[in-house]
Amino acid sequence: MMPELGLFSLILALCLAGLQWFLPGLGLLKHNTFWMQSARPIALGQSFFISVSFLCLLYAFVQDDFSVSYVAHHSNASLPLVYKISALWGGHEGSLLLWIFLLSGWTTTVSLTQRHLPRPFLTRVLIVLGMISFGFLLFLLATSNPFVRLLPNYPVDGRDLNPLLQDFGLIIHPPLLYMGYVGFAIPFAFAISTLWGGDRSLPFAKWMRSWTLLAFSFLTIGIALGSWWAYYELGWGGWWFWDPVENASFMPWIVAIALIHTLMLSDKRQIFHGWTLLLAIVVFALSLLGTFLVRSGVLTSVHAFANDPKRGIFLLEFLLVVVGAALTLYSFRAKKFTNNTKIYLISRETAIVISTIFLVVSGAAILLGTLFPLVFDALTNQKLSVGFPYFNAVFIPFMIPVLLLMPLGPLSQWGHNVLGLVFKKLTWTLIFALFLAVGLPLLFAETVPLGVVTGLGLGLWVILGTLKWLFDKIQIKGSVMGLSKGALGMFFAHTGIAVLVIGVTLVSYYQIEREVAITLHQSLDISNYKIIFEDLKPIEGANYIGSQGHFLVFKQGKREADLFPEKRIFVVQGLRMTETAIDPGFFRDIYISLGEPLKEGGWSARIYYKPFVRWIWLGALMMALGGFFSAWGRWLK
């Protein structure tokens, strides 16, 4: 009965989503307060039924109800409970339901906490959210119903969850990523409501800031988790591939950074309203595009679930309608939001605006590389792919000026500045950063490539410059306690970026990756470590069998770690899986994964030395923390 209840709830939710934009819309037209007010209760009702539906599907997974086709395809009775739960978003239908569920969560939060907003404004926000929800519910019900039954001959056991997804990182990666993606619907709805109302005197930027920061922080953690998962789970030590699906999450992320900063300009200085509103639309458009790219199966990717062309076309049409309507509205209303306030060349405003332009352009270049194969295929019917060197080539150069500007922004004033004074504050920072960027690698490494000096120098420049800003601020305020949450948030976010840049630079230049054939008791030197292949024995787990290696890691004769990489064979699907063994460290990882047994005896194996690789995820977490801090600070205001 539960699956039918779930489906029924979904249909009810669809009806309510329809009402959520229809009735209040009518109210707006007729200036009828009662109809306008109906938006909130309807939104709450819609969220309720979506939650019921979500819980029904969850129940089916937990209860191993293999008469539900989706459950039978993605779960198995022998799976541990957490994986049964996470299997819900292991496929197309469920992950879409999760998308809708999270949207309803955001909508509920808005309708419960934003009652202080002017009624027509909030009504328009809920109308926009209702329309988005309506579109996705329609999509789910029309093309990807998760509650389809396999009656009367349903399987006794499920097909099992893809073993790659049976992992802690992947339990929380999709929900966090989606929290971010979907969360951008809120600033989007606010922007549309602002444009629709056409009233530039409303402090819309103030209202949008914490939502944008929250969504951004979730997305940051989601992306970082995906990267971390790929690193240890896929077994070859990569942490970023410029895979189209990674790009799909990266594009809204990078433009969201620009949005967060122009929101500050709009809020504090009443300038660049038009640019801010456009960015809010673009960020959500990119989130939708991401959903389309990932879920339509147009891309060859880890994440492509399905190849049903109906789904792709529906999503594409929906994307075009939403983005088209938003941009049309923007083109008619944007001039109401332009401003002729004079901007000084040497000012915080300029630093921010120039950075946002670089961020958006780099986003556009990534978009070009991601969509080019699709467009080329459609035009010429010839397949191609854009290699990752392209993305490095178009992304890194654009980030250099952004990083250079990062300490300059906070350390200059709003309005007019004297360039000399700004630089005077940063003279020592510059000298120290350069000195350390050359000195540290000279001290610890044999070679000092220009790329290391650049990356390390930029990272240190940002860290030292931001520290300088923090100390100045503390001096003015008298104590650390005087700092606002926003200031702390900015400090964490900016130093987080720097930590990430340093991690990326050092691991890219100084990592050692060796693929070797290694026999028992043989040893191998990598960096200043000695690795010994000590033992190999068979293993058996709940739903797999396999082999486990035992490697010893020595540094200067001292035993530092024992590593146990595994090769597993999952019985149900007959899939082979590599379980990496990593000796993690703040300054380096030792990474071992087993290949396969060789004909001549021994095994093939990957043995890697990865310096500073953890700094990448540490930096991302610091950014997210900074975002949460700032959002919290704004919330209290």
Add this chain to the structure above:
Amino acid sequence: MNTIRKRRLAWVIVLICSSLLATFFILQALRQNVNLFFTPTEVVAGQAKQGRVIRMGGMVQKGSLAQGKDLDIQFVLTDFAHSVTVKYTGILPDLFKEGQGVVVLGRLDPVQKNLFYADQVLAKHDENYMPPEVGDVLKKGMQNKK
């Protein structure tokens, strides 16, 4: 022209020049890093430029996988009409199996048209999932055979 106009004009010119420059660099980078996709049939017919990085997709022929010295590996990639021998040094992905679709990235041998040196072997992360390109290739190959 008054000063405000002059300044605006200067801004516009700077903006146009820098965006042209940026576009130029981006397109240049794109041109250098595009890898065309070919089927074994097209490769054997000589449609792919030798010496350039390309991608090729097809099915790993059953019984063709052979281990050489150290980590050298060799297998045959086919679209059922024609086939190409692929040489690779390294560890194959977990989902690599004979009789399944893979995509290889690398270069053709300068002399032999049916010998391919792969830098990367891509097998998908889900055994039920056929890369769309490979699906197309196999369909075309079957038709050619008929």
